[in-house]
Amino acid sequence: MHCSLLRKRDEDWLRISSLPCGVSCRASRVALGKNPENLTEHQQSCLDEIKELYPKMFRGYQLKEGLRKVFQCRKDTIEKELKAWLSWACRSKLKPIVELSKKIRRHKDAIIATVRHGLSNARIESINNKIKVLIRKSYGFRNIQNLIGMIMIVCSRLYYEIKLSYELR
Template sequence: MATQTSKIAVTELMRIAWRTVGAVITRVWAEVEGRVDLLSGLTRIGIDEVSYRRGHLYLMVVIDHDTGRLVWAGKGQTKATLQSFFDALGPERSAQITHVTADSAGYIADVVGTNCPAAIQAADPFHVVKWANDALGEVRLTAWREARAAVRANPPRRGRPVKDAPPHLESQRLRLLTRSRYALWKNPENLTSSQSAQLKWIAQTDPRLWRGYQLKEGLRAIFKLPHHEAPEALNAWITSAQRCRIPQFAALAKTVQAQRGPILLAIEHGLSNGRTEAVNLRIRLRTRMAYGFRDPHALIAILMLTLGGHRPRLPGR
């Protein structure tokens, strides 16, 4: 039941204590782990960090790109945590790893390079595009703050409106900037008609924010190009971002330039942490459902049972 529903539902229905649920899960996972080798046959893996509680508490997770399964999880986001995965994997099987995707964390690259130096380390397109979305979000926030300051300095008049008087432009701009967040972040093919209208308004009224949006979409489009076209396109994007006079994207250009090699490797080999991010979403969902797991080992056990392909079946099903 604990692999299917929330922890509080299990405690109420089965009339047992919270600690008992964690102990049962840990014991069952120990039994499964003793008879199943989850690390067998790994060649292409994705490594990521996921928060499981407030206060900067993280789990390190490893995903098998070929099956989409969670194959390992450990507490923390340090070299020692990741090294414990490779210790469990062993030198012989570590040498069989051919491709690794991760974010730009330097310690991940160091540990991977030490344990499987022949593996191709590629940047994760999801994280690269997220950098651009974050930069665009900062540009939108700056524009929103400017509009709010203008409204406070010159608030719209109250009372009966004058006939044919133009709308208060800054108030309108503030309102539309507040609502345009998702329109700016969404992929163009997923926009609603209302969000498309918001982008059209931004293109006409805010050149800086519109330029940031174009740069974000340009970076995303590079990952769809054939690998022989990507280097030239990436160089052109870096040059445009450096010259755009938008501080957030000028800083992003430096980051992309530093990660140019791993980004091109991801495009060439068609690698992405998409499956890893999908598993991370399920991890966050399980964490919320399992509210009350203060012991990370019990949480890791429930995650491995539910996302590692060894979930027990309900009786009589």
């Protein structure tokens, strides 16, 4: 996830710096951000126009797509594919892409292990978001122990049945 966020930030910087006088084009952002198989005809024509007018930006797009394909490749070829992408990115001479490749190179072993084992931090992110929601809801609580209790109830996988001393109608 973090690699894709870094890639997106660098892609935006590259897009803005490549356009004349920093003029932003919404269509270019949409076309550059989408997967090639999901592009509409208009977006594809916008991408073709970018290829003609802004080759530096299009090279950044190709590198982005290359990295996306690296993360979708088979588990046994991830190391070879990532190594090839890193050498391509270093030779690109696009400053944000070179910086991204250095960051990825520093964490290369962890990235390869994550892809090979199919690990994800989605469950932890889910729990963090639940806790943030509970913190917003807990502004009326009298003490922190009530908040901690709510976190324990909501985030644990305990199932409990509340027995009422009276009957609900």
